[in-house]
Amino acid sequence: MNKQEQCRVAYYYPPSFSHSILIALDGEKGPGGGTGNGMVKSLLDSVGYPCTAPNAVLTIIRGLVADIDIESEKYRWMGSARIDFYALQRILHLRQYDGCISFVPAPGFEAYGEPTSYHGKSTGKHDSCSPSEEKSVKVRHHGYQGPNIDLENLEWRSISGPFVSVWLHNVPWGGEETMAAPDAKFSDGYLDLILIRDCPQLSLLSLMTGLNNGSHVKSPYVMYLKVKAFFLEPGPRTKDPTKEGIIDSDGEVLARGKGTYKCDQKTPMAYDKLQITVDQGLATLFSPI
Structure with missing residues (x-):
């Protein structure tokens, strides 16, 4: 091009x-x-x-980066500096979140996590719905339903929290100055998963400064791998189980848990299980010849 x-x-x-x-x-x-x-x-x-x-x-984000992205909105008057300002606040008052992630690793990443089975068949409170909700679901099902993958027979792995941050990326750059997933490639059929489970505050501060060139993934506190499918089971804050977290997709809130910033506002989904699979080559880029 x-x-x-x-x-x-x-x-x-x-x-x-x-x-x-x-x-x-x-x-x-x-x-x-x-x-x-x-x-x-x-x-x-x-x-x-x-x-x-x-x-x-x-991106799909949960934990530190999602908190910075969404909660810093209260400082919009600062312009782009609000991100750095609020990142420092969140690192000094660091939160961890319970929960579990499951994934189908790309070739070469099978050593990450522990073997597990597919957990996609939820039996939680969000499974039941009223007739009006069923009608709404049927309308949504007229759209594209994603790749036809037999998820139950794939080799799933799992990693349990607590987590500082869970960051799932489809492209290298998360913003103009944030190379979150330096090894991400267009249409490679995988998502890049960046995990931070436990990290001292000073090390985390140093790690965040490496986001502009992707060097953060070399930190011993970062797990960086590629996955074909991903399943998130979000939990509450580790030190305050009465409060939950935020699930964020490219700056848009997908779900707000109990006790979060603006948790009274409606969101597209509940703070519950989230499944993502990759459909390689679905998006198309057109350019004049």
């Missing part, structure tokens, strides 16, 4: 995400969604093109 050529992206994602991608790639100046646009940064970086203001999916 000639880096001077314009391109269009068609992708199913929350409106603010797709809107900000389209205006960025069109070169239109206007408001975007999310906290930075890592997908656009990743697209432009892959062809050596700079990510400027006009060229200003992506």
Whole structure:
């Protein structure tokens, strides 16, 4: 692709995400969604093109990074400095979260975690629904249902918390200055999983400064691997079980648990089990010949 050529992206994602991608790639100046646009940064970086203001999916986040991303909204008047400011606050008053993650590792990453079985058949309180809810579910099922994968017969592994951060990435860049997953590749059929389970505060501060070039993944406190499928079972805060956490997707809140920032607001999903699988090559990039 000639880096001077314009391109269009068609992708199913929350409106603010797709809107900000389209205006960025069109070169239109206007408001975007999310906290930075890592997908656009990743697209432009892959062809050596700079990510400027006009060229200003992506991630599932839980723990430290999600807390910084969402809770720092109270300091929006500070501009982009709010992220660094609130990151320092959260590191000094560090939270850990209970829970468990399960995943199907990519080849070469089978040593991570412990063997487990697929936990996707939930029997929790969110399984039952009223007739009106059933009708709503049927409407959603007219859309694309994801890849046809026999999840139960895959080789699942699991890692239990507590966690400082769980970060699942589809592209290298989480923002214009955040290379969260340096080994992520377009259409490789995998997601990059970045985990921090336990980390001293000073080491965490040093680790966060390496996000601009991806060197954070070399830290002994970081587990970095590729997965084909991912299953999150979120839990409460380790030191305060009366409070839960936030699940964030590219700056958009998917779920807010009890006692979280603006927990009274409605969210697209409950703070409960979350499953993600990869459909390789589903998104398409178009460019003039």
